[in-house]
Amino acid sequence: MSTSGADTGRKQLPLSVFDELLDDAAVAVDCLSAIVRVCSEATGKAVTLFDRQGHVVASTRPEAGRQTTFPPLRDIVRGHTTTTPPSADPVLLPAELGTGLSRRKILSAVVERGEHLGWLVVDEQPTPFHPTDEYVTLRCARRIGAQFLTQRRITRVAWNARSNLARQLVRGSGAWKDLAAGAEYLGVNVYARRALVYVRDSEGAPEDLDRSLAEYTERALGLEVLSTRGSEGILLLIEAPAGAASPAVVGRITSTLEAAAAELSPASGLIAGVSSVYEPDSFARAYREAREVVRCIDRFTHGTRHRVLAVDDLGPARLFLANGEVSAIRHFIDDMLGPLLDDDAAAATELIRTLAVWFEQNRGMRRTAARLGVHENTVRLRLSRVHTLTGLDVTGDASHQLSIQTALLVLRLRDHPAFHLESRCAEAQDDNTVRADALPDERRSA
Template structure:
């Protein structure tokens, strides 16, 4: 029998190195009884199980804040299980509880807090990236890029350039250049304009989007090859990821010579080495990003001062804007990232686009120049079509709100876009088949299973009077819910019994009183439907010959689904 060689533990990294990596202000050290040279081997979440050993771990205690005396217990428990430190949630302006400080001091465990504007996902990514970056910087054997790549993104870009034989740019998800290698005399015009402008030109991003290159980049984990053409030399590109999260990309362009045979492997390893740096870049912007998110939410939902929100987003309050709402169908599988991919696509549409993720919805704020009003529906179409083409195939419906004359009126565009999505969803539930800008009526797109795309995007013109119907239904709902009478009695009693009579009345009214057509839709004999209608009159006193009664039943059926 051969004994299995134990896997050695990861080398420890001094706490001071982790704190030095955090230039975004995410972490604050409150207490370090053992000094800042205490070794950290891993990051753990405090509720991962009582049997989980925590030797050398920095533990994220997600349940209780530092200001709560109840956090003293988790601090002592983490120390008992071998942890070197704990991170608690901070509350701005609130000091840590004395009991918590005493527990850390007595246990000899480092005590840190997480900034209020950060979240636990950000904090875990920061700590793990700090560990990876510190270990990479020690020159471990087998690295595909020189040790200098761990020092800065610029050094990493230079190292990747040496191994690939090409010119390198490292970009974030908004195609801003974070670092680049030296530019040779034979560099193409696109690379020069990208570096000089600090970002990929808009026309180039639009071309990549139209060609499907961006879709492939955001969804693939492999290196993508783009052959040389009349517009530029051969290029390789790979997405930089932290787990499932896309952080940016690395591009290698041939500069007057072919790329190295080992270029693909160098790019893969370069993406791994770049991830900690791009995490730090993202966290450095987190504070501003959180404030921007609050301003965007306030502008879209009409909360707070709209003028201040607009300036915070870099928008003139007088700028014309529109909102596109993309909503994922309910019941999407756990871990589905459709909306994340759509968000990346949206921000590539135009640099001024702002995106807010709100549960199963994506809200996109689009500044609109005169003559570009059609771009709003175009973006809705693009998002709905992209969702259809993704491997998950999770349906998304997109509504294009009207152009608001100023950013201060953005809320109205957002509300209408959300109503349009609601109309599209209700039509789909009822088996409707119109929508979009006419394309869906002519057959539209199809999803990966070959099913016709039914009204997955639209503007107000695309949904017609249904938009006003939804507004009317919302307005009359309180009146209906507070009312009483024969129609109310019928609906409430029948829905409690399964809703057969309500469905029959709905089919009869939608068929404009044509019994044969309504019966066919219900898949029953016409005499069966006549019996049900007669029962409504005899049992509940509901007279379908009365126009007011028919109107009330129509509203009741729509309001109760």
């Protein structure tokens, strides 16, 4: 390794001072960044710490140095043969054309207790390497490894404490005063209203899905999320903003969970139920609601698609669907809508979608027509067709309406094609919003 400190004009940091700086950095708030700064100060070089995935954890350069851009980690380690786990001994990487390295670099694996945690890279800029630079890099890499594990243990303890708090809140166990004191210590607002999410365990799901879901939803919603794992699934307690209406909060949670499922667990069909928003003393009720939703989905849904539904999506019928005999419910559906399902597939889908929108729009003829993008008479003809095929009076008989709504709910759980037309209906509604809003609602009971 070339040139002494006298040749370069760089003042070497005494090793005793270096050790003191390392000790101080280890107790700093942002200790990893502090250790990287010490490494940069001791070597007089630009230094970057990467995690195993190649993400930059911390980076710094000497005050006198110019801005340095490190190449991606994959380019740095491309020509370096490593063992598993890699050796912690620093390696001098030469600068070569075609490797992406325009300057030499010292590469040191961050390894602690046989676990590879990341890479510490020192760039030969703004001064040439000194014989002590490898020693400094090795010492810093070892100290970083120890801090990595320490922070992981602290994070795990805090996570377990929050998980235990979430479990106690749902069960309603423990004295409230003790729960409040523990929550205050963890920085958790124990008095917040929350919605509960129940996620059923599924094959192929990542082992750390509970933590990933909690972090994703907390980041996406900007709300506090508590998570715990039970014997059959994952529970999330998601904070509701003060004064926010329950349907609005639940809607945001549902859409966020759908996005999270696609990103975090693409290979397994994630099934989740979302409760309404409740005060802390009613979280046990929220748990029952969310679990009933999941039970309904699990009993009547087939395939591997992600399914996230809220309790309001199912309504009171969830009690019947979650606890009734499956074969009896299927016979009930066949009795209600069998003739309709046996009709021409395309026509049946159109009629079922019309029925679904009819009830979504509170049996408002004009709103239904606007939602579907058709004329009101078309809606009347379709409802008349349903009456002809099934014998059910959709517009005039309350018991028939309840039966059809329950049957439609099962079809939705079965993922019937009629419920895939939501985007088309939304486009039609956008085209007709002004016209529909200008007209009074029209509800026909006969």
